Amino acid sequence: MDYQKLLEEIKSKIDIVDFISEYINLSKTGQNYRALCPFHPEKTPSFFVSPSKQIFHCFGCGKGGDVLSFLMEYEKLSFIEALSILATKAGIEFQINKSSTYSISKDKLYRIYEIATEIYSKKLSESQIAQKYLTERGINQESIEIFKIGYAPEEKDFLYQQLKKLGLDEKIIKTSGLLSNFMDFFRNRIIIPIHDLTGRIVAFGGRLIEQESTLPKYINSTDTPIFKKGNSIFGLWQAKPYIRQKGYAILMEGYIDVILSHQYGFKNSVAPLGTALTQEQLNKLKNFTNKVVIVFDSDEAGIQATEKILQTLFHKGFIVKIARLPDRQDPASILQRYGEKTFKNFIAKALSPVDFILETKSKKTLNEKVYELLHKIAYMNNLIYREELIKELSEKSTINELTLREELKKFLSSLKKERTSENKSDTNVLNEEETLLRIALSFPDKIQPLLSKIELETIENQIVKQIFYKMKNIADTDKKEVKNDFRVDKFLNTLTEEEKRFVSKLIISAEIDEDYIMENLKDCIKRLKIKFIDKKIKELSKSADKNLLQNLIRQKKEILRNSYEGL
Ligand SMILES: [Zn+2]
Numbered sequence: 086m087d088y089q090k091l092l093e094e095i096k097s098k099i100d101i102v103d104f105i106s107e108y109i110n111l112s113k114t115g116q117n118y119r120a121l122c123p124f125h126p127e128k129t130p131s132f133f134v135s136p137s138k139q140i141f142h143c144f145g146c147g148k149g150g151d152v153l154s155f156l157m158e159y160e161k162l163s164f165i166e167a168l169s170i171l172a173t174k175a176g177i178e179f180q181i182n183k184s185s186t187y188s189i190s191k192d193k194l195y196r197i198y199e200i201a202t203e204i205y206s207k208k209l210s211e212s213q214i215a216q217k218y219l220t221e222r223g224i225n226q227e228s229i230e231i232f233k234i235g236y237a238p239e240e241k242d243f244l245y246q247q248l249k250k251l252g253l254d255e256k257i258i259k260t261s262g263l264l265s266n267f268m269d270f271f272r273n274r275i276i277i278p279i280h281d282l283t284g285r286i287v288a289f290g291g292r293l294i295e296q297e298s299t300l301p302k303y304i305n306s307t308d309t310p311i312f313k314k315g316n317s318i319f320g321l322w323q324a325k326p327y328i329r330q331k332g333y334a335i336l337m338e339g340y341i342d343v344i345l346s347h348q349y350g351f352k353n354s355v356a357p358l359g360t361a362l363t364q365e366q367l368n369k370l371k372n373f374t375n376k377v378v379i380v381f382d383s384d385e386a387g388i389q390a391t392e393k394i395l396q397t398l399f400h401k402g403f404i405v406k407i408a409r410l411p412d413r414q415d416p417a418s419i420l421q422r423y424g425e426k427t428f429k430n431f432i433a434k435a436l437s438p439v440d441f442i443l444e445t446k447s448k449k450t451l452n453e454k455v456y457e458l459l460h461k462i463a464y465m466n467n468l469i470y471r472e473e474l475i476k477e478l479s480e481k482s483t484i485n486e487l488t489l490r491e492e493l494k495k496f497l498s499s500l501k502k503e504r505t506s507e508n509k510s511d512t513n514v515l516n517e518e519e520t521l522l523r524i525a526l527s528f529p530d531k532i533q534p535l536l537s538k539i540e541l542e543t544i545e546n547q548i549v550k551q552i553f554y555k556m557k558n559i560a561d562t563d564k565k566e567v568k569n570d571f572r573v574d575k576f577l578n579t580l581t582e583e584e585k586r587f588v589s590k591l592i593i594s595a596e597i598d599e600d601y602i603m604e605n606l607k608d609c610i611k612r613l614k615i616k617f618i619d620k621k622i623k624e625l626s627k628s629a630d631k632n633l634l635q636n637l638i639r640q641k642k643e644i645l646r647n648s649y650e651g652l
Pocket of ligand 1: 124132148
């Protein structure tokens with residue numbers, strides 16, 4: 086299989102800006118797009134995507150490359166896995182070579198979940214109990230289809246038998262998390278698929294149908310190579326375009342809450358899997374927005390969960406509001422009973438964290454409440470928002486602002502050990518070798534003359550040298566291609582990941598002024614040659630060979646005089 090050819094075809098069909106936009110929020114800046122880097126924590130965006138070159142680069146952590154590199158890094162996939170996903174996305178037939186040494190077990194797991202989803206979905210259409218349950222919860226056919234809801238019957242090994250009948254690999258079935266001790270993991274449950282950000286189903290949530298059972302109401306698939314509970318947010322795949330559009334996300338507790346909210350038009354709703362919200366989940370969400378409205382259940386547990394989540398959200402720099410529902414209600418029950426207008430009202434009247442904490446009924450005194458909130462605010466990464474909240478807290482609690490600030494200071498100094506290792510961005514000054522490569526990448530017509538003027542052997546930077554050699558290779562085998570049709574993205578396909586990173590950084594970090602390329606080029610070549618000769622002279626200075634030395638000095642003079650008209 087010619088992977089380079091395949092990658093080339095993929096890239097002709099998938100635009101890197103569109104593709105990365107599915108994962109993170111890109112905004113246009115000049116010729117490029119920028120964003121907060123998904124690969125390292127940062128407050129100011131240093132992640133860039135170049136549409137003209139079809140590459141990305143982060144100046145904070147140094148990650149960079151093409152669409153394939155991005156997918157591999159973001160989803161932690163092998164080369165083959167990422168390639169196969171991209172091929173499918175681009176609508177290209179792609180068969181993995183059996184003898185391939187790459188792991189394809191993940192692909193098989195995705196396939197199993199896809200098949201299981203179909204099986205459960207078919208079962209739902211046959212089951213009256215399951216359909217009745219969904220109708221009672223107010224879920225319509227459209228939602229069933231959008232969320233690919235299904236039903237796992239009560240039988241011990243219904244799914245297992247079906248999967249075996251289809252001839253699926255027993256070993257893979259076992260690692261799928263869909264079985265436990267040869268029994269189906271999900272039984273007599275409504276099956277709610279959990280998607281990853283590329284839209285693949287990676288796990289299931291199961292809602293018990295029976296009301297009087299002692300079993301847990303909700304269970305999730307166990308962690309597998311394709312699913313980690315703490316990494317996924319339910320509904321984010323369906324919600325992401327709407328979160329962008331509306332500028333905020335609605336965070337709720339349950340699957341059914343999210344499904345009904347989407348059904349009633351609140352399509353920017355998502356839920357963590359379980360009540361705790363992890364840093365990883367928030368990182369995913371942060372790629373789409375930094376504003377959330379929390380709508381948890383109005384019971385004691387819901388209030389506690391909200392208070393707990395506030396700190397994590399603050400720490401991640403989220404701007405938070407909390408919608409408070411009447412006693413014993415959740416988003417699903419409000420929507421079902423009172424409709425979207427009422428729910429919309431609750432969202433519109435969402436409280437600031439200060440109001441929420443101060444107004445919530447509890448045994449705590451005002452001072453205790455203020456103290457707790459201050460503690461959460463201390464974690465806040467968004468300084469402007471922090472200022473606002475402190476002012477508000479002072480106003481509403483009538484505690485002097487200075488007193489609050491003094492308290493906050495104490496908290497902060499105890500938090501001080503937290504390192505603020507924001508990476509300082511690299512300097513953008515290129516040396517001669519880098520400049521030459523940079524020019525070659527942007528002005529393919531200069532490649533041939535350039536290669537004829539420099540001796541690749543003398544290049545000191547190993548990566549630059551390797552890349553030039555690969556360039557020369559193409560130039561030698563197909564001179565026409567280099568002259569007229571040299572495309573950086575195509576050339577990238579021939580590079581290693583490390584080389585790709587280097588090239589993408591070079592391209593995005595330094596714009597070349599077209600008016601001065603020639604001067605730049607000549608100047609660099611000259612300086613390189615002189616550098617090389619100087620090195621030799623230094624080496625030889627100890628030896629007695631005067632002739633050789635004289636010769637070198639003559640060469641140097643000649644270079645200094647030479648203007649490289651041939652370029
Ligand atoms: Zn980064």
